[in-house]
Amino acid sequence: MIKTEKLTKVFRTEDIETFALNGVDIHVKKGEFVAIMGPSGCGKSTLLNIIGLLDNPSEGIYNFNGTDVSNLKEKDRTQFRKGNIGFVFQSFNLIDELNVHDNVELPLLYLKMKTSERKKRVDEVLGRMKIGHRAKHFPQQLSGGQQQRVAISRAVVANPGLILADEPTGNLDTKNGIEVMNLLTELNQEGATILMVTHSDRDAGFAHRTINLLDGQVILEKSTS
Amino acid sequence: MRLKNFKSFVNSLINNKLYTVVTLVGFAISLTFVILLSAYIKKELTVNSLQENSSRIYRLINEKHAEFAPPIGLYLQNEFPEIESYTRILENYGKLVTQDDIKVKFNYLAADSTFFTIFSFKLIEGKPETALKTKNSVVLSREFANKIFGNNSKLDKQITINGIDCIVKGVIDDISKTSSFEKCDAIINFRCLADIWRAPNLLTSMGNSSFALYFLAKPNTDLSSKAPQVLDMFKKDYWMYQDGRTKTVVFEPLADNYFSHIPARATHQNSKTFIAVLFAIVILILALAIINYMNLTIAQSGVRVKEMALKKLLGSSRKKLIFQHINESIILCFIAFLLALLLSFIAEPIFNSLLDTQLNLASEFTKSTILITLVFVVLIGFISGIIPAFIITRLNAVQVFKGEFKRKSKSIYSKLLIGFQYIVVIVLIISTVIIARQTAFMRNHSLGFNTRNIVWLDSNLSNSEMAGFKNEMNKIPGVKRISFVKGSPLDRGDNRSYIYEDKPVSFQVFKVDSSFFPMMEMNITSTGAGYTKEGIWINRVTVDKLGLDPLPKSFKSYNGEKPVLGIIDNFYFESLHREIGMALIQQMSETDDPKQILIQLEGNKPISVLEKVKKSYDEYANGQPFDYGFVNETTQSWYDSEKKTGTIVSYFAMLSIIISVMGIFAMAVFYNQQKIKEIGIRKVNGATVFQIVKILNLDFIKWVAIAFVIASPIAYYAMNNWLQKFPYKTTLDWWVFALAGIFAIILSLLTVSWQSFNAARRNPVEALRNE
Numbered sequence: 001m002i003k004t005e006k007l008t009k010v011f012r013t014e015d016i017e018t019f020a021l022n023g024v025d026i027h028v029k030k031g032e033f034v035a036i037m038g039p040s041g042c043g044k045s046t047l048l049n050i051i052g053l054l055d056n057p058s059e060g061i062y063n064f065n066g067t068d069v070s071n072l073k074e075k076d077r078t079q080f081r082k083g084n085i086g087f088v089f090q091s092f093n094l095i096d097e098l099n100v101h102d103n104v105e106l107p108l109l110y111l112k113m114k115t116s117e118r119k120k121r122v123d124e125v126l127g128r129m130k131i132g133h134r135a136k137h138f139p140q141q142l143s144g145g146q147q148q149r150v151a152i153s154r155a156v157v158a159n160p161g162l163i164l165a166d167e168p169t170g171n172l173d174t175k176n177g178i179e180v181m182n183l184l185t186e187l188n189q190e191g192a193t194i195l196m197v198t199h200s201d202r203d204a205g206f207a208h209r210t211i212n213l214l215d216g217q218v219i220l221e222k223s224t225s
Numbered sequence: 226m227r228l229k230n231f232k233s234f235v236n237s238l239i240n241n242k243l244y245t246v247v248t249l250v251g252f253a254i255s256l257t258f259v260i261l262l263s264a265y266i267k268k269e270l271t272v273n274s275l276q277e278n279s280s281r282i283y284r285l286i287n288e289k290h291a292e293f294a295p296p297i298g299l300y301l302q303n304e305f306p307e308i309e310s311y312t313r314i315l316e317n318y319g320k321l322v323t324q325d326d327i328k329v330k331f332n333y334l335a336a337d338s339t340f341f342t343i344f345s346f347k348l349i350e351g352k353p354e355t356a357l358k359t360k361n362s363v364v365l366s367r368e369f370a371n372k373i374f375g376n377n378s379k380l381d382k383q384i385t386i387n388g389i390d391c392i393v394k395g396v397i398d399d400i401s402k403t404s405s406f407e408k409c410d411a412i413i414n415f416r417c418l419a420d421i422w423r424a425p426n427l428l429t430s431m432g433n434s435s436f437a438l439y440f441l442a443k444p445n446t447d448l449s450s451k452a453p454q455v456l457d458m459f460k461k462d463y464w465m466y467q468d469g470r471t472k473t474v475v476f477e478p479l480a481d482n483y484f485s486h487i488p489a490r491a492t493h494q495n496s497k498t499f500i501a502v503l504f505a506i507v508i509l510i511l512a513l514a515i516i517n518y519m520n521l522t523i524a525q526s527g528v529r530v531k532e533m534a535l536k537k538l539l540g541s542s543r544k545k546l547i548f549q550h551i552n553e554s555i556i557l558c559f560i561a562f563l564l565a566l567l568l569s570f571i572a573e574p575i576f577n578s579l580l581d582t583q584l585n586l587a588s589e590f591t592k593s594t595i596l597i598t599l600v601f602v603v604l605i606g607f608i609s610g611i612i613p614a615f616i617i618t619r620l621n622a623v624q625v626f627k628g629e630f631k632r633k634s635k636s637i638y639s640k641l642l643i644g645f646q647y648i649v650v651i652v653l654i655i656s657t658v659i660i661a662r663q664t665a666f667m668r669n670h671s672l673g674f675n676t677r678n679i680v681w682l683d684s685n686l687s688n689s690e691m692a693g694f695k696n697e698m699n700k701i702p703g704v705k706r707i708s709f710v711k712g713s714p715l716d717r718g719d720n721r722s723y724i725y726e727d728k729p730v731s732f733q734v735f736k737v738d739s740s741f742f743p744m745m746e747m748n749i750t751s752t753g754a755g756y757t758k759e760g761i762w763i764n765r766v767t768v769d770k771l772g773l774d775p776l777p778k779s780f781k782s783y784n785g786e787k788p789v790l791g792i793i794d795n796f797y798f799e800s801l802h803r804e805i806g807m808a809l810i811q812q813m814s815e816t817d818d819p820k821q822i823l824i825q826l827e828g829n830k831p832i833s834v835l836e837k838v839k840k841s842y843d844e845y846a847n848g849q850p851f852d853y854g855f856v857n858e859t860t861q862s863w864y865d866s867e868k869k870t871g872t873i874v875s876y877f878a879m880l881s882i883i884i885s886v887m888g889i890f891a892m893a894v895f896y897n898q899q900k901i902k903e904i905g906i907r908k909v910n911g912a913t914v915f916q917i918v919k920i921l922n923l924d925f926i927k928w929v930a931i932a933f934v935i936a937s938p939i940a941y942y943a944m945n946n947w948l949q950k951f952p953y954k955t956t957l958d959w960w961v962f963a964l965a966g967i968f969a970i971i972l973s974l975l976t977v978s979w980q981s982f983n984a985a986r987r988n989p990v991e992a993l994r995n996e
Binding site: 095096107109 | 905906909912913989
């Protein structure tokens with residue numbers, strides 16, 4: 001599903017060039033659950049952003065579902081992302097002004113789905129995540145764990161093939177963190193491919209495979225199962 | 226303000242250039258208007274206040290005008306011991322000849338010898354008590370005296386006015402500067418009018434009631450309370466009141482003269498409504514400016530809120546922080562005021578020509594005005610600063626450091642304030658368009674007679690010279706037709722009032738020659754009556770109002786039963802401000818001297834034709850000036866007042882647009898900064914740039930739309946009221962309102978779209994990384 005070859009990302013300022021990624025080759029199969037680990041600044045999030053089509057690589061090839069998407073324009077990246085990739089962030093990234101239902105509905109809005117169909121899907125996913133009773137609440141009225149469930153609901157509501165999670169338990173206590181990981185595992189078992197950036201060995205333990213990065217390079221790949 | 230606080234304030238201004246520039250420029254432009262308009266309002270409200278006897282001077286008025294017969298002054302003085310003295314006043318034009326044979330046309334006031342003791346006008350030469358003492362004494366304005374005599378002494382110089390010998394007994398400054406009297410070249414003794422007009426009975430006759438009458442009351446008396454007694458006397462003895470055509474009499478204090486609703490002789494007037502409107506405008510501009518300041522300060526407060534929170538953590542009280550904020554806003558206001566002062570001096574000449582006034586800002590720098598202004602600036606600064614100060618210092622420090630301020634500062638205040646500004650903008654745009662439409666409606670409305678290519682000329686010719694002059698004119702190529710008239714639609718003709726079948730009626734009477742109708746292209750329906758020299762024409766209003774036969778063969782005119790030769794389709798003989806009244810057109814008799822000459826031109830070189838006309842006229846005019854104008858320009862000038870109002874409103878509309886655009890632009894910048902996270906999230910979830918721009922813009926448009934819904938009825942009410950004063954008016958079409966709404970929306974779209982587009986194009990990764 002995901003194949004990168006010599007993926008490089010350089011950030012340039014007036015004085016310095018920083019190699020966030022330096023020739024990364026990874027391969028993720030459909031239905032896999034892969035954790036990316038490494039110390040801060042090793043390029044984990046940059047890799048996730050490129051795989052999530054939020055950013056283009058400076059060099060190298062990125063092949064998504066058989067298509068070379070290395071140099072897509074922003075407009076095309078948006079088209080490609082819609083419905084195919086769901087995101088979960090450490091800081092949840094919910095819109096404060098929208099209630100739970102409307103936050104989850106967001107990706108469906110941009111898929112031009114009918115209102116009734118959208119409502120059905122949102123209710124369904126909120127029920128599954130056990131926060132249906134909170135549909136009318138606003139993010140600031142929810143606990144961290146509940147907010148992350150809403151974020152995961154939003155990531156999966158459009159049934160994307162790929163879920164990208166950037167430190168999904170980083171802002172949660174242990175209990176809520178484990179609940180979130182169980183949810184992701186469930187989604188993976190139902191067929192979603194999951195790529196997760198994490199600092200936590202415990203969380204990485206939920207994945208099938210771990211890729212370790214250091215200074216923008218893959219230094220270790222190991223299977224956890 | 227402590228030095229460190231001041232430094233951090235200055236730093237924040239430098240770091241937030243957009244905020245600083247928008248705030249200062251917005252405030253300065255608004256205050257410029259406030260300064261100029263306030264100076265103008267002050268000037269208008271203090272006209273006549275320089276008159277020492279101001280509280281004791283009254284003008285006699287009735288419900289229609291301020292004109293009475295010459296004997297009335299003495300008659301009332303004899304009856305009421307409260308009256309110390311009186312003066313009659315009339316303004317007129319005359320022909321003056323000096324001993325050096327300089328001939329000029331000039332305008333004069335005819336006034337009694339008491340004029341200079343009732344009113345306090347400083348005489349540059351001569352004495353107030355004697356300046357108008359004898360019948361033939363004349364007082365000249367300095368400007369006019371210098372024009373005809375140069376720099377020589379003017380006292381006791383001989384001049385003739387319309388053939389009457391007079392002596393210069395005084396020189397004065399322009400009286401219009403210190404009173405509501407119009408500027409005049411000279412003041413002559415009232416009694417001299419009888420000679421000039423060759424009307425020996427003028428001073429004793431009650432027939433001619435066209436003179437203003439001013440009284441000086443004795444100190445500590447209440448002259449105005451005597452009006453009912455005067456009315457009773459008038460009802461018994463004064464024809465104007467006996468037949469009921471005039472019903473009231475009032476002693477109007479001098480202070481009210483300038484804003485009187487009564488049209489008056491020899492005075493310039495202003496409308497209290499106009500001053501009230503300007504005052505409202507001043508308040509509104511101030512409100513807009515203060516709102517803009519509050520808006521911008523609250524919007525950009527995120528930048529400074531950390532400084533406030535840190536100070537709170539370190540022990541500063543909220544009171545101190547509020548005080549610091551207010552101080553800052555006073556300083557900003559003061560800087561803006563200095564800028565505004567500079568702009569006011571630059572804009573002063575434009576303003577003067579716009580309002581046809583003579584402001585002199587430099588002369589306003591007195592101790593008291595400087596003190597009042599300083600208090601005013603501090604007050605504006607205080608009002609502007611207090612609300613933002615409370616909002617910014619409201620949050621507790623921990624909330625700020627946890628980043629909760631951003632969410633809370635997206636408060637509804639700013640949008641409410643922007644909404645208010647847009648209400649003002651939309652109301653003003655609608656008003657500007659409607660005033661322009663009404664003015665255009667009046668200017669373009671058919672007057673019922675031809676106004677193109679016709680020149681009017683004030684005539685000094687006697688009836689015996691008419692034929693010769695006409696002959697000369699007909700020789701000039703480019704002159705198509707010439708008509709002599711005594712009263713034309715341009716000067717309303719003469720008024721004749723008489724009793725028609727037991728009812729008082731009032732006619733405007735015009736005397737014309739045979740070329741008049743073909744030149745004016747009026748529509749006339751013949752009555753079939755046979756032509757005679759006595760025959761007259763009446764307008765359709767007369768037929769309708771008096772219930773005559775549609776085509777009456779004869780009519781009882783003020784001078785007897787006359788055959789009616791035709792009915793004229795209604796034509797306007799004054800502006801569209803008044804309904805068309807009854808009009809009667811007679812044929813000039815052989816003894817009538819023409820008052821005006823109408824010359825119809827053809828071809829496309831009117832100026833060279835006019836030069837030839839002038840040359841011929843000069844041979845007939847005995848050195849009298851060649852006063853002329855184009856008929857269409859004269860009729861257009863009837864609407865100068867609406868044009869002026871329209872210009873002022875449009876200037877103000879532009880100002881409010883500038884302020885609002887600046888406000889909304891800066892708001893958009895700050896608002897989009899606050900929205901960075903949301904934009905990022907939406908983009909990650911599949912929103913395109915266009916969809917983001919749409920969301921951001923809609924947030925602003927929504928408020929413009931709400932403003933439109935509120936503004937439309939306000940504008941409708943205001944304009945409907947304004948239009949009520951016109952008998953002939955344009956319609957309040959829905960599209961004017963829609964146009965203003967669309968304009969406001971386009972304006973806000975243009976202002977915020979670029980910001981929205983930039984915000985929407987940002988890489989969402991950056992936005993989410995910041996979080």
